[in-house]
């Protein structure tokens with residue numbers, strides 16, 4: 001764990017960009033995600049969050065900046081790095097911190113969160129605890145998590161329905177735990193990132209607003225007025 005203090009120092013006050021594309025998305029694949037990561041770094045990102053051992057390995061080969069790795073298995077329940085074995089493989093692929101689901105839900109390998117965090121820290125692997133509530137963050141910090149992130153707020157049965165980022169959770173965690181708090185989830189605009197830092201975030205992770213061109217495009221498309229086509233035609237500039 002000797003590298004952890006300097007790693008945290010390198011993340012302090014920085015933007016981490018999450019570069020992820022699921023199977024079936026046009027940008028899926030390590031070459032695309034490495035290009036995405038390098039683009040984010042060119043823009044000033046201080047770290048990268050990425051998914052799956054292949055992408056972690058590829059991006060590790062492309063940068064020395066801090067890497068937060070995870071492994072998504074499925075879409076429901078505990079799907080962010082669900083087992084100890086997944087976490088170890090993400091670390092072996094080159095992640096500096098491994099993000100794991102740190103909610104109070106039952107884990108598929110039968111290990112408790114405490115056992116999982118203990119087994120990782122014994123191996124010298126730093127843990128980002130992805131939580132959805134204050135209580136989960138406190139429990140994860142107590143169990144020895146290296147950092148706590150708000151990643152899962154809005155994505156559990158008890159916390160669904162949120163629209164913007166959970167800045168209140170960032171503030172509550174920052175007041176309650178003595179490990180760094182990472183703000184993550186639904187940060188769409190620079191002002192929201194600033195608000196997360198003001199609330200006490202150590203670092204801020206932004207994903208989709210930077211790295212998901214399909215949803216960025218959809219946001220613009222949704223803004224097209226319903227009568228835009230008709231009004232344009234009425235202006236009579238059709239050369240047909």
Ligand SMILES: CC(=O)N[C@H](C=O)[C@@H](O)[C@H](O)[C@H](O)COP(=O)(O)O
Pocket residue numbers: 018020070080151152155184185186187205206207208209
């Ligand atoms: C809930 C979940 O599965 N979150 C995932 C965690 O890695 C990613 O799908 C998100 O993109 C990431 O957390 C960044 O958030 P946003 O893309 O909203 O900036």
